[in-house]
């Protein structure tokens with residue numbers, strides 16, 4: 391009778407509405423988790439989990455971007471892995487040095503193909 395359920399919470403996310411929403415993105419366009427979260431009324435962790443699952447499906451690709459705290463824009467540099475992020479980085483817009491860039495790093499996703 392004791393039915394153990396080892397399916398973790400994040401696995402139960404319905405990817406369908408996320409995929410539907412992503413249909414308006416063209417290949418190469420950036421997808422911000424906050425936009426997914428807001429539009430689909432998901433918790434942040436669920437939005438990330440859904441996006442991770444879609445990465446595994448090859449629909450989108452994960453990148454790291456750095457947010458400039460001075461001009462409040464993302465830098466025009468994309469990193470595939472955290473290790474690629476330099477310790478010293480300057481904003482190309484306002485020319486300020488961004489100290490501790492890892493603390494200003496956000497995950498973004500890029501559309502790979504039309505679903």
Ligand SMILES: [Zn+2]
Pocket residue numbers: 458459460461462463481482483484485486
């Ligand atoms: Zn800046």
